[in-house]
Amino acid sequence: MARRATSGDGGRRPTTIRDVAAHAGVSVATVSRILSGTYPSAPATRGKVMKAVRELDYVANANARGLAGASSRxxxxxxxxxxxxxxxxxxxxxxxxxxxxxxxxxxxxxxxxxxxxxxxxxxxxxxxxxxxxxxxxxxxxxxxxxxxxxxxxxxxxxxxxxxxxxxxxxxxxxxxxxxxxDNIGGAHAVTSHLLSAGHRRILFLGRHDGYTTPEARIAGYRNALSDFGVPHDPALELHGRMERAEGYRMIRGRLADGPPDFSAIFAGNDLLAAGARQALREHGLRIPDDISMVGFDDLPTAADIDLTTVHVPxxxxxxxxxxxxxxxxxxxxxxxxxxxxxxxxxxxxxxxxxxxxx
Amino acid sequence: MARRATSGDGGRRPTTIRDVAAHAGVSVATVSRILSGTYPSAPATRGKVMKAVRELDYVANANARGLAGASSRxxxxxxxxxxxxxxxxxxxxxxxxxxxxxxxxxxxxxxxxxxxxxxxxxxxxxxxxxxxxxxxxxxxxxxxxxxxxxxxxxxxxxxxxxxxxxxxxxxxxxxxxxxxxDNIGGAHAVTSHLLSAGHRRILFLGRHDGYTTPEARIAGYRNALSDFGVPHDPALELHGRMERAEGYRMIRGRLADGPPDFSAIFAGNDLLAAGARQALREHGLRIPDDISMVGFDDLPTAADIDLTTVHVPxxxxxxxxxxxxxxxxxxxxxxxxxxxxxxxxxxxxxxxxxxxxx
The missing domain is CATH 3.40.50.2300 (Response regulator)
Structure with a gap:
């Protein structure tokens, strides 16, 4: 399949790691170590090996790749x-x-x-x-x-x-x-964090029935409410995809309907939280002074907006x-x-x- | 190379798009449209075609891929x-x-x-x-x-x-x-934006000599200073890689040396700006009240931290x-x-x- 330059025998034999070692004047083990990238090597040695690889157009494991089931790279x-x-x-x-x-x-x-x-x-x-x-x-x-x-x-x-x-x-x-x-465990823990701080009307952003990730997160949210004896209000679950623009859309729509009927928000992920935060700010609402908010994922955006969230590894x-x-x-x-x-x-x-x- | 199931002729012939069309009971053009993913199609038709593709283990363009220089997928x-x-x-x-x-x-x-x-x-x-x-x-x-x-x-x-x-x-x-x-043009424009607002002591974050992107951005910064007749002060150029943690490190180090000797920051990219902002906040300095800042890239983090920046397409x-x-x-x-x-x-x-x- 692959075009491979010849190594000096008229093109009948693919280049091997031995050809590369000979060309570079180093051992086969050295070439192997350098190509695997897992060991340190002297820049000069590395340079010689890479030059030989280029000049011989060596494709590592090319032989093994031709064998069915052989290990690949x-x-x-x-x-x-x-x-x-x-x-x-x-x-x-x-x-x-x-x-x-x-x-x-x-x-x-x-x-x-x-x-x-x-x-x-x-x-x-x-x-x-x-x-x-x-x-x-x-x-x-x-x-x-x-x-x-x-x-x-x-x-x-x-x-x-x-x-x-x-x-x-x-x-x-x-x-x-x-x-x-553990989506359910994380969602349960972060909802409990809001409940322990006294919040009872917690808006959930990003309900998306049928999808595994939002379903697990909303299950954790509902379990925590239940554990704290807080009635489940489906009107607090806003539907949408887990994207920044959706968080903005949901909060904008909710606030267009009247003043907030919630004291906290559990955004199904950090991107939703970032979008929601922007919509809150446009309504003059600040986090955490006016509304508390938590997210999920612990992506870099969570650090930027100082968001309490669930760390996903x-x-x-x-x-x-x-x-x-x-x-x-x-x-x-x-x-x-x-x-x-x-x-x-x-x-x-x-x-x-x-x-x-x- | 690839394992391909047989289409019903004893395995001597690879599956073709015609086999898929016959198996699914649709036209070749329909299969082609559905596999290219560029046209809408009825879910039922799509389902039939995908079932045929799976059952025949059809690899689109498998024939063409075998020919040297033929178009790939x-x-x-x-x-x-x-x-x-x-x-x-x-x-x-x-x-x-x-x-x-x-x-x-x-x-x-x-x-x-x-x-x-x-x-x-x-x-x-x-x-x-x-x-x-x-x-x-x-x-x-x-x-x-x-x-x-x-x-x-x-x-x-x-x-x-x-x-x-x-x-x-x-x-x-x-x-x-x-x-x-246009790195140089963008850096020139955003530095001029700071200069037009009266800033003269503008810290540049992310000088990295020898690297093409930071070199072009610092060139735009220096050109703008020169156009505004502002002397170039190399002490305002902080060295580092273009990562969030580096922006934090640079500003933390600078502020450890004494109160800010700059009124504005040009962060070489938005990630540096996010890290720098965190270090500023830890020192009780707010953007833009105490320090003005601009970035480069217009990534989502720039919207999160309300950062004026250069949009890269x-x-x-x-x-x-x-x-x-x-x-x-x-x-x-x-x-x-x-x-x-x-x-x-x-x-x-x-x-x-x-x-x-x-």
Whole structure:
């Protein structure tokens, strides 16, 4: 498939790591160490090796890649979008761990379109990615589960491994690894934080029925209300996607209907909180003086707006996904489902003020 | 290479789009439209087609991919990191345009390591990416230019195309497309904005000699000072990388030395501004009441902290890169260098207050 320059034998033999070592005047072990990127090396040595790699147009593991099921050099992650900092931070964890393991990392983006997802997973499989990590919020319906089961079996048959990250498990007969984080626990904790400060009318931003992530977060919110004996008022749950502009839209709409009938806001993620904060400010309402607010995710925007939020271990999710998939790949007989749940915790900043209980 | 299930002829023939259409009971044109993702389609039709694609394990363009130099289905972008919103927004533009053109988008991450960059570009070339887009800030030295020229020629020989995005041109004999944006003009305009408001002692955050992006931004800053007849004071230029934590570090260090000897700050990008703002607040200094500040990039964090900044057309950079590369690919005889410069402009928010001239 790949065009490869010849190494000096008339083009009948692909360049090997030995050719590179000989050309650079160093040992094979040195070339291997430098190409894996996991050990320090002297700049001069590195320079010689990279020059030889370029001049011989060496493609590392080119031989191994031609063998069915042989180990590859890349791990793949598939996300809706790289602009969403949630996805970006998980992808960063994947990239970091891939680098530690001496692998490349490739990211496929789908724009949330199942057909692009299918085509992307097929491409990753063709390229012998060692694992394919799918991230984030989904509609957990039959069509989704059927699609994932197909991916899992096709990847497994090709010697690769499906990993679901921040998504629910598929079932014991599907060869997929699952790395989740505790959405319900985090949402329960941060809602309890507001309730403990005396808040009873807590607006929830970002209800999105059918989608796994907002459903888990609103479940934690409702459980906490119930634990504190606060009646559940569906009119306090505002529907929308988990984007900044949606938070702005929801609060703007709510305040257009009259003065706030809530003392606190639980934004389904930090981006919603940032948008909501802007709409509050345009109405002359300040956080936390007038309205308390909490978010979810602990992305950089939360630090910028001094938001108390739930820390999601995004990078750890990505690192764990790669680590487990590569360990798993070493034991092909153990293709039973594996399921990891990472914890979440509150990060307290300056966005909540206690009030007297009503 | 790729494992492909058989279509019903005993496995001697790969599945074609006609097989998918027959299996789904629709026309070839319908399958093509649905797989390209560029036209609306009825959910029922889409469902039938996707079911056929899964059952036949159809890999679109699998035949074409086998032919040397034939058109592929993917465009590739290589970035240091997907966590940096600058890179993420360019990658988003690439993904958007790729989807419009019916292509997949794959993103390679390098962590800034030239060896990983080399391995990633090789992988992209092996996979017949139609173009390989490299983004962002670099040390524009001989080693860099030699590496890029190697990439450009290797990709061109493989029927692909190197695109440099937000990087300087390589020279007329190197077959690379270059899409830049106006760093110097933007920095000049936003510095002039501070100067027009009466500021004379303007701290510059993020000087990083040798790196193309900060060098261009500081050049615009110095030019504007010169145009306003303000003497250049090198003590006002603080060195550091363009990251949030660095902005915090620089301002913390500066204020530890004594009260501010500046009335305004030009942060080399919005992340530096966010970090600087945090350090200012810890010293009880408010923006814009005590210190004026401007940034660069117009990333979401700028809206969160109400920062006047320079808008960089990140997504347009990505879209233009794909558009030009794919058009270019249609005329292989025109492999001369092509160079596009996109404009930048100020976005005024609430972070600058006029002062009396000194």
């Amino acid at each position: 890349s791990v793949a992650i598939v996300v809706n979008s790289v602009v969403s900092p949630h996805y970006a931070h998980v992808a960063q964890g994947v990239q970091t761990q891939a680098a530690l393991e001496g692998k490349l990392c490739i990211v496929g983006t789908t724009g949330g379109d199942p057909e692009r997802e299918l085509a992307t997973v097929q491409l990753m499989r063709q390229e012998h990615a060692e694992c394919v990590i799918l991230v984030g919020n989904v509609v957990n319906d039959d069509a989704y589960r059927a699609r994932m089961a197909d991916y899992a079996r096709a990847l497994s048959a090709a010697g690769s491994q499906l990993v679901l990250c921040g998504r629910p498990a598929l079932g014991p007969d599907v060869p997929a690894l699952v790395i989740e984080y 995004h990078e750890e999710l990505g690192r764990t996904a790669v680590r487990l998939a590569l360990r798993h790949g070493q034991d092909r007989s153990a293709l039973t489902e594996q399921h990891v749940l990472l914890g979440t915790h509150i990060v307290v900043r300056d966005s909540v003020r206690p009030i007297r209980p009503h | 993917s465009v590739a972008i290589v970035v240091n990191s997907v966590v940096s919103p600058h890179y993420a927004h360019v990658a988003q533009g690439v993904q958007t345009q790729a989807a419009l053109e019916g292509k997949l988008c794959i993103v390679g991450t390098t962590g800034g390591d030239p060896e990983r960059e080399l391995a990633t570009v090789q992988l992209m070339r092996q996979e017949h990416a139609e173009c390989v887009i490299l983004v962002g800030n670099v040390v524009n030295d001989d080693a860099y230019r030699a590496r890029m020229a190697d990439y450009a020629r290797a990709l061109s020989a493989a029927g692909s195309q190197l695109v440099l995005c937000g990087r300087p041109a390589l020279g007329p004999d190197v077959p690379a497309l270059v899409i830049e944006y 990140h997504e347009e950079l990505g879209r233009t890169a794909v558009r030009l590369a794919l058009r270019h690919g249609q005329d292989r005889s025109a492999l001369t260098e092509q160079h596009v410069l996109l404009g930048t402009h100020i976005v005024v928010r609430d972070s600058v207050r006029p002062i009396r001239p000194h």
